[in-house]
Amino acid sequence: xxxxxxxxxxxxxxxxxxxxxxxxxxxxxxxxxxxxxxxxxxxxxxxxxxxxxxxxxxxxxxxxxxxxxxxxxxxxxxxxxxxxxxxxxxxxxxxxxxxxxxxxxxxxxxxxxxxxxxxxxxxxxxxxxxxxxxxxxxxxxxxxxxxxxxxxxxxxxxxxxxxxxxxxxxxxxxxxxxxxxxxxxxxxxxxxxxxxxxxxxxx
Numbered sequence: 001x002x003x004x005x006x007x008x009x010x011x012x013x014x015x016x017x018x019x020x021x022x023x024x025x026x027x028x029x030x031x032x033x034x035x036x037x038x039x040x041x042x043x044x045x046x047x048x049x050x051x052x053x054x055x056x057x058x059x060x061x062x063x064x065x066x067x068x069x070x071x072x073x074x075x076x077x078x079x080x081x082x083x084x085x086x087x088x089x090x091x092x093x094x095x096x097x098x099x100x101x102x103x104x105x106x107x108x109x110x111x112x113x114x115x116x117x118x119x120x121x122x123x124x125x126x127x128x129x130x131x132x133x134x135x136x137x138x139x140x141x142x143x144x145x146x147x148x149x150x151x152x153x154x155x156x157x158x159x160x161x162x163x164x165x166x167x168x169x170x171x172x173x174x175x176x177x178x179x180x181x182x183x184x185x186x187x188x189x190x191x192x193x194x195x196x197x198x199x200x201x202x203x
Contacts, residue, residue, distance in 0.1 A: 013051060015041040017062055017110075022112040029059070030119050044047035063123045066110060067130060073103040074134050094137055097191075104168055105180055112172045115165075124165070130203065132161035136191075 019041035023032045034055050038048050052058040076098040104111050114123045136157050164187065171183055176188075 009051070012043065012047060015043060016048065016051075016058070020058070020062070021109055021113050024116070024118050026118075028118045029114075034058075059120065063114070063120065063126065066107060067123075070100075070103055070127070071130055071134055072128075073099045074117055078138060094184050094188040096189050098180060100131070100135065100164075101171070101180045102166070103182045104172070105176055108172060108176060109166070115169055115172065128161050128165045131164050132157045136160045136163070163190075 016037060019037050019039075020032070022040055023036055032055070034045060034048055037055075037058075038045055048058070052061060076094055077095045079095055082123070167187055169185070171178060
């Protein structure tokens with residue numbers, strides 16, 4: 001593809017995404033039409049359908065693209081950690097969680113709206129599944145803890161990934177007042193110590 005055309009296509013798609021997120025901020029995702037998206041983007045329907053089959057294809061495509069990039073950021077931290085050491089240390093989860101919060105922060109408008117009350121439950125479920133499989137399950141595998149769990153692993157992963165999603169939403173809804181570093185550190189403490197020890201009830 002010609003470089004100028006490629007840049008133009010990227011600009012068009014970015015305009016559509018920005019328009020869509022602006023609309024999700026105001027109304028439920030299921031009530032948004034293609035007409036509304038192209039109107040806000042100041043484009044025409046023909047341009048939209050040149051790139052996407054319909055609204056569902058558009059939402060699926062942009063959701064998968066950002067989640068694929070989300071996975072890449074997580075993998076990057078895990079790759080660096082695997083090179084550093086195979087033994088467990090608190091930096092393993094912290095570095096991964098740092099990249100997770102960093103990416104969400106870099107794309108906070110998209111995540112705030114897609115995870116908000118007007119957003120997509122499908123997107124939220126996909127993101128939680130990534131956190132479960134790419135963060136917590138991968139961490140357990142990397143430090144060779146299989147067979148040492150004292151609780152049901154499926155329940156543990158569901159609990160930790162759900163809690164992580166809740167903390168991401170808390171951070172976004174509160175205007176990202178805390179730094180990425182702080183959020184990664186706090187979630188690492190909770191993940192390693194557990195809620196009871198983190199509260200200081202048991203030392």
